[in-house]
Amino acid sequence: MSPTDLIGRPVPADTSLLTRRVTVAPGMCGAGSLFFGQLGDWTWEAVKAASGTNVYAARSADGHPTYLSFYYFRVRGSRHIQPYGIAFGDEFDVTSRVFDLGPQSVMTLHRLSRPGTPATGLDAHEFYDEQREDCLYVENYNRWVSRSRQGSNKGLVEASPAGHRHEHLPQLPAAYSPRGICGRARKTGTFHEAGIQGRTPSKPFTTGYTLDRVRDLNGAGLMYFASYFSIVDTALLRHWRHLGRDANHFSRRTVVDHRIGYFGNADADAELTVTVTLWHSDTVPGDEIADVAVTEAASGRLLAVCSVQQLLEET
Numbered sequence: 157m158s159p160t161d162l163i164g165r166p167v168p169a170d171t172s173l174l175t176r177r178v179t180v181a182p183g184m185c186g187a188g189s190l191f192f193g194q195l196g197d198w199t200w201e202a203v204k205a206a207s208g209t210n211v212y213a214a215r216s217a218d219g220h221p222t223y224l225s226f227y228y229f230r231v232r233g234s235r236h237i238q239p240y241g242i243a244f245g246d247e248f249d250v251t252s253r254v255f256d257l258g259p260q261s262v263m264t265l266h267r268l269s270r271p272g273t274p275a276t277g278l279d280a281h282e283f284y285d286e287q288r289e290d291c292l293y294v295e296n297y298n299r300w301v302s303r304s305r306q307g308s309n310k311g312l313v314e315a316s317p318a319g320h321r322h323e324h325l326p327q328l329p330a331a332y333s334p335r336g337i338c339g340r341a342r343k344t345g346t347f348h349e350a351g352i353q354g355r356t357p358s359k360p361f362t363t364g365y366t367l368d369r370v371r372d373l374n375g376a377g378l379m380y381f382a383s384y385f386s387i388v389d390t391a392l393l394r395h396w397r398h399l400g401r402d403a404n405h406f407s408r409r410t411v412v413d414h415r416i417g418y419f420g421n422a423d424a425d426a427e428l429t430v431t432v433t434l435w436h437s438d439t440v441p442g443d444e445i446a447d448v449a450v451t452e453a454a455s456g457r458l459l460a461v462c463s464v465q466q467l468l469e470e471t
Contacts, residue, residue, distance in 0.1 A: 172254045172325050173277055174202045180246040187407055188389070191242050193382035195231070198250060199264045199296040200224060206254035207262070207321050214317035220302050222315040224262070226381040228297035228334045230415035234289045235467065237268070238410050247271050248292075253278045256325035257297070257335075259316045263328050266294035280332050295415075297334045309378050309421040341417045345449050347463040348435070352445060355435040361395040362431045364453065369424035379421045379459075388416070388448050388462045391430035395446075405469050413465040420452070420459040427453040442468035 184194040200211045203224060216222045231239050248268045255263040265283045269275050269291045276282075287293055302315035341347050351357070365387055367379065372387070374380040396406045422428070429451045437443035448462040 171208075172206045174205050174252045174254075176250050177271065178248045178250050180242055180244050180248070182244045185242040185244055185246075187240065189382035189385040191239050192229070192231070192385045193380075195266065195294050196226060196229070196296070196381055198252060198266060199226075199298065202252040202254050202264050202266075203262055203298070206325060209317050209320045214300070214320075216302055216315040217318045220315065221376065222300050222302045222317050223376060223378065224298050225301045225312070225378075226296060226416075226418050227261075227299045228295070228338050228415070228417050229381070230295040230334075230413070231411075232287065232293045232295075232413050234412055235410055236290050237270075237292050238412060239292070239414060240407075240409070240411050249273070249275065251275065251278045253280075253283075254325055255280070255328035256322045257328060257333070259320065259322060260314045261297065261299045262322065262325075263334075264296045264298070266296075268292040268294070280329055284332050295334070297338070309423050312421055338417050341461045342419045342458065345458055346447055346461055347415065347417070348445075348447050352435045354438050355445065356438060357447075358434040358436065360431050360433045361391075361398060362429060363391050363394045365390060365428040365430055365450075367422055367424055367426045367428060373424055377424075381418065384416055384418065384450070384460050384462070385414075387428065387430065387450060388446075388460075388464070391432050391448065392446055392464070395432045395434070408469045410467040410469075411464060412467060413463070415463050417461045418459075419461065420457055422452055422459060428459065429453045442470065444468065 183190060185191045204211045211224045214222045233239060249271055251267045253265045257263050265278060267278050273290060283293060300314060300316045301312040304311040304313045340349060372380060372383040393403065393406055397403060431449045433447045435445040435447060444466055446464040446466065449458065450460040451458050
């Protein structure tokens with residue numbers, strides 16, 4: 157039996173809302189990107205249920221494969237629940253709401269709560285303005301893309317699936333749209349172009365990474381969205397060790413805010429450059445924000461921007 161059981165299938169009056177009871181399996185969690193991959197799978201599941209579009213086999217009007225790619229991925233938690241603290245056997249009620257962002261884009265919000273946690277249907281106001289300490293909140297902004305050149309992951313272009321329905325979905329209030337955030341991050345190479353008030357930056361740390369054709373590509377041959385999380389974590393761990401910190405403590409950090417902007421894809425074996433700048437809180441010991449940029453080494457092309465707020469274990 158699948159670990160995901162629908163406990164509230166969408167009804168005709170509101171196909172944008174999906175709720176299911178989930179038991180976390182071993183392949184859905186761990187120190188790497190597995191949990192983030194599962195979150196993305198729930199997004200595809202929710203978009204398929206809400207729109208009626210088969211996201212797993214979508215094709216454009218000219219018959220080419222089109223993919224529901226991730227453009228912005230944010231996970232927010234607390235000391236009570238965080239993405240690196242999920243273990244197999246954990247149970248959650250996963251409530252998802254899908255919003256219309258036009259024919260080329262879609263926004264999906266998820267709330268993960270423990271069974272028995274008082275909760276209602278998920279709306280944008282609750283998600284952005286009334287978050288609870290005992291829930292995990294996930295924000296996925298996706299865009300439909302297709303290859304512009306066969307056999308290459310560079311130069312992906314917008315391509316909505318033929319017959320894709322979106323007008324019936326609720327509109328995301330403009331105040332909550334991530335488009336401005338993503339546009340600025342893509343232009344400046346950071347989510348923190350103005351710095352971070354109350355924090356002091358460290359000297360930037362740079363490391364290389366070879367895109368692994370065994371681990372980092374998905375079934376379509378594209379750079380897998382969850383691999384970006386692994387690549388960032390690999391760079392963060394190297395920086396951690398460079399600072400002389402105990403690697404065991406890296407595994408015990410609490411990540412309360414993790415977001416990635418996806419601005420490019422790359423081919424297998426590409427050499428990447430990952431730059432990390434830590435912003436230390438001026439008032440709270442052990443509270444850091446890692447500002448990360450991932451670029452293609454040969455061209456300097458920006459592939460991703462990431463921000464990770466992590467709370468270090470007291471020693």
